[in-house]
Amino acid sequence: MDPITARPRRLRRSPALRRLVAETKLCVDDLVAPLFVSEVLEAPAPISSLPGQVQHSFDSLLMESDRIVGLGIPAVVLFGLPAKKDALGSGASDPSGIIQRAIAELKARHGDALVVIPDLCLDEYTDHGHCGILDARGGVDNDATLERYAQVAIAQARAGADLLAPSGMMDGQVRAIREALDDEGFSETGILAYAAKYASALYGPFREAVDVEIQGGGDRRSYQQDPANAREAIREVLLDIDEGADIVMVKPAMTYLDVIAEVAGMVDVPVAAYHVSGEYAMVKAAGERGLIDPLAVALEQLLAVKRAGANVILTYFATEVAEALHR
Ligand code: PBG
Numbered sequence: 001m002d003p004i005t006a007r008p009r010r011l012r013r014s015p016a017l018r019r020l021v022a023e024t025k026l027c028v029d030d031l032v033a034p035l036f037v038s039e040v041l042e043a044p045a046p047i048s049s050l051p052g053q054v055q056h057s058f059d060s061l062l063m064e065s066d067r068i069v070g071l072g073i074p075a076v077v078l079f080g081l082p083a084k085k086d087a088l089g090s091g092a093s094d095p096s097g098i099i100q101r102a103i104a105e106l107k108a109r110h111g112d113a114l115v116v117i118p119d120l121c122l123d124e125y126t127d128h129g130h131c132g133i134l135d136a137r138g139g140v141d142n143d144a145t146l147e148r149y150a151q152v153a154i155a156q157a158r159a160g161a162d163l164l165a166p167s168g169m170m171d172g173q174v175r176a177i178r179e180a181l182d183d184e185g186f187s188e189t190g191i192l193a194y195a196a197k198y199a200s201a202l203y204g205p206f207r208e209a210v211d212v213e214i215q216g217g218g219d220r221r222s223y224q225q226d227p228a229n230a231r232e233a234i235r236e237v238l239l240d241i242d243e244g245a246d247i248v249m250v251k252p253a254m255t256y257l258d259v260i261a262e263v264a265g266m267v268d269v270p271v272a273a274y275h276v277s278g279e280y281a282m283v284k285a286a287g288e289r290g291l292i293d294p295l296a297v298a299l300e301q302l303l304a305v306k307r308a309g310a311n312v313i314l315t316y317f318a319t320e321v322a323e324a325l326h327r
Contacts, residue, residue, distance in 0.1 A: 089125030202278030264309025
């Protein structure tokens with residue numbers, strides 16, 4: 001028998017060797033922590049669909065932001081829960097609404113030590129639960145929605161947001177927001193575009209977190225992407241870059257690693273991925289039943305997202321993983 005010459009195991013022999021040759025490293029700098037903040041709560045309220053996550057009161061939001069900055073996590077993405085909802089989602093652009101107040105206070109507290117990224121959408125603020133304005137037949141009116149997104153963008157930029165994250169999947173949303181920002185003198189405010197966002201069942205736990213119910217048991221398939229399509233994701237991403245996106249995002253993460261990899265190989269802007277509520281909840285639930293080691297699985301999943309090519313990862317595991325990476 002010929003002697004074996006190729007021995008890849010040589011490089012797996014010790015932890016130091018493995019560290020030396022690791023192609024991918026997950027690091028605290030990659031993480032973005034999602035936070036929910038309520039206009040009405042006086043104390044944080046646990047979210048049963050997302051074990052370990054809460055709807056924050058204004059005060060608990062600030063305390064949690066101190067912990068996040070202390071852990072070295074560079075950024076947060078913010079979701080607001082308004083006191084009142086209406087057909088136009090007025091709360092989203094209200095200068096004294098919850099999201100604008102949260103942005104301003106976080107920037108006053110942390111300055112440039114924290115990148116503040118409000119989710120830019122209407123669904124948390126509309127009484128019908130859709131991400132846009134409805135037309136006479138109950139469908140989402142793309143172009144009327146763009147006008148609202150532009151108003152929300154100005155309000156968020158005025159409050160001091162670093163990056164805006166439009167998540168509604170309306171055609172032309174990045175251009176509408178970019179133009180509105182530039183017209184109002186906010187040329188330094190960037191856009192992290194939810195570029196390839198799929199109509200996924202994995203957003204289920206998030207709906208409870210933000211108290212959103214789509215009227216009539218509806219869904220978002222007329223604006224979010226069909227999970228069957230990968231080439232369409234490339235089209236969406238290239239359009240968003242052309243319209244002015246500074247960072248493009250693929251969402252969800254684990255079920256779309258092929259899309260992340262293809263996008264990362266094709267574009268020259270940073271690529272983000274959203275490890276969404278359902279992905280977090282599944283790991284947590286299996287962990288609670290003792291079926292898996294949840295932290296180990298989380299680390300493996302987030303490493304896979306990075307290996308696929310995303311270098312910005314939005315994840316509900318952000319603080320837990322940051323603590324683990326510091327150990
Ligand atoms: C829309 C928005 C959603 C999520 C982020 N932004 C919900 C949706 O599209 O239905 C989902 C995030 C998650 O599931 O973690 N504002």
